[in-house]
């Protein structure tokens with residue numbers, strides 16, 4: 002485990018304090034009940050476990066030195082501690098649920114093993130708590146944050162985080178939306194009657210909701226009634242939940258989203274080791290499952306446990322790099338759409354943001370500002386030749402940095418981080434706009450590149466051999482329009498078009514407005530390739546023949562024009578809609594929604610479609626796939642409320658333009674940001 006970092010995490014001392022919220026504090030906006038028993042516990046080494054049992058109707062948060070244990074809103078909390086948590090229980094209570102379920106949340110406060118462990122010591126503990134969380138050689142346990150930095154509020158004034166201590170960086174892009182409160186969101190709810198398709202979609206979406214200790218915390222990836230082997234589709238995926246969350250938020254339902262954000266935050270704090278190696282602390286799981294497990298030694302009694310998957314069970318053991326980025330993006334959306342900014346201001350939430358940022362911004366051997374990741378670290382979570390600096394991750398990274406910049410509380414302990422965020426944003430947008438962008442002119446430039454240029458003045462900086470321009474692109478690239486390529490490495494450009502990354506470049510203003518126009522122009526012009534019968538292709542074109550064999554490793558699920566390899570994913574519809582509304586071209590989105598609407602209910606809301614034109618339901622596609630359903634609903638809601646869509650996207654960041662220090666100011670190479678700046682100047 003990494004210890005003593007700037008966020009105030011350090012090794013546990015043998016004796017630790019458990020601080021429990023005072024009477025006036027609350028989480029999730031609910032007050033504590035009168036008569037709650039709050040106290041401060043001192044645990045000795047042998048008493049290193051704590052547990053909480055819930056009764057009655059109220060909401061509690063117990064903060065154990067930074068470990069967050071969020072307790073059922075409808076039940077009173079009983080807290081105790083003991084070396085044998087599995088046996089010290091208060092008598093069972095009828096919660097009014099089927100089978101007299103006995104729900105509890107267990108907080109593991111710091112075992113001796115952990116107190117004295119170094120990074121190479123195994124952290125497998127023999128007790129049943131760890132057994133629940135250890136799977137496949139990957140060990141996860143709660144991380145205990147012992148010390149909160151000076152100036153931070155340990156008990157978390159959930160409601161009363163003083164505004165005067167906050168000095169947010171407002172990028173000005175959405176200044177007018179800062180007053181956007183819940184009331185306005187609710188007021189702008191559609192008044193029109195829902196169509197039968199929408200009604201069906203809502204019913205299915207609600208049917209996919211997962212509860213934890215009686216509260217909604219997410220939606221399963223798929224609730225396919227005919228699926229005998231759900232694999233991990235019965236889990237709540239972080240990325241899959243985003244469209245569900247937006248549908249709920251846009252419909253004025255915030256509770257599930259708040260619960261999700263806080264519970265996944267808890268999971269982030271789990272300490273993880275895989276074969277003696279610990280990934281970074283800020284890692285968010287790809288997914289989690291709520292397991293209802295029998296209570297040891299108590300017949301007919303059960304407890305709910307959250308069981309995260311950080312990639313240790315995933316096919317290929319892929320690290321979910323995008324999870325933390327999506328979490329930050331959703332956190333900002335929650336604030337914007339509900340007007341409830343107290344959530345992002347909480348100390349534990351701020352710590353969560355900082356952990357993710359620390360992980361993304363840590364120094365490595367990188368020469369580029371882009372994030373270096375392994376294959377399959379995002380929506381495409383199997384081998385597809387996207388290792389290195391894939392566009393999807395870079396676009397989400399940029400978006401998450403912009404979100405964090407708005408949400409980070411600026412104080413002495415974060416000011417360096419804010420500087421780092423700003424610098425990275427600037428470098429990232431320069432890098433992507435300059436080097437990932439291709440259009441007719443640029444391809445022609447590459448076609449005439451000289452190679453083996455040795456100097457800082459090189460035009461062909463990445464030593465791209467013109468032969469790399471694939472045959473399909475020569476004919477495919479339209480006269481107008483362009484796009485960001487899939488990946489850029491030394492001597493390697495992946496020219497495939499990846500939809501999600503290009504759409505998020507538009508949404509986050511990673512692209513200049515001219516480039517954003519260009520991407521939508523290209524999609525319109527290449528409609529038959531990218532949309533055809535079902536929006537939208539995950540990437541174009543598919544890898545075929547030897548390329549498929551070598552790049553995917555002969556993956557039978559990723560055969561040409563199937564699944565990640567050129568399959569069509571209706572969930573991408575909501576991101577397309579967001580991008581279209583931002584660029585004031587909602588009619589394009591409407592056209593795509595209309596196409597999807599015709600088939601999705603008939604086909605039972607599949608996960609993806611196959612074939613070049615998206616004509617068949619995917620070979621192994623799950624039905625009743627939640628993010629297909631939620632993506633459709635979110636698109637409809639956004640089209641009904643374009644003003645809400647606009648608060649979910651960003652405009653050009655003028656500050657970043659001002660601070661551009663790229664040095665490309667004259668001659669044939671001009672920095673695209675200078676051009677963007679002069680457009681802005683001309684407009685004002």
Ligand code: GLC
Nearest residue numbers: 222238240241379380381382
């Ligand atoms: C597949 C997709 C991934 C998604 C998961 C759950 O693995 O590739 O992006 O999150 O299914 O739907």
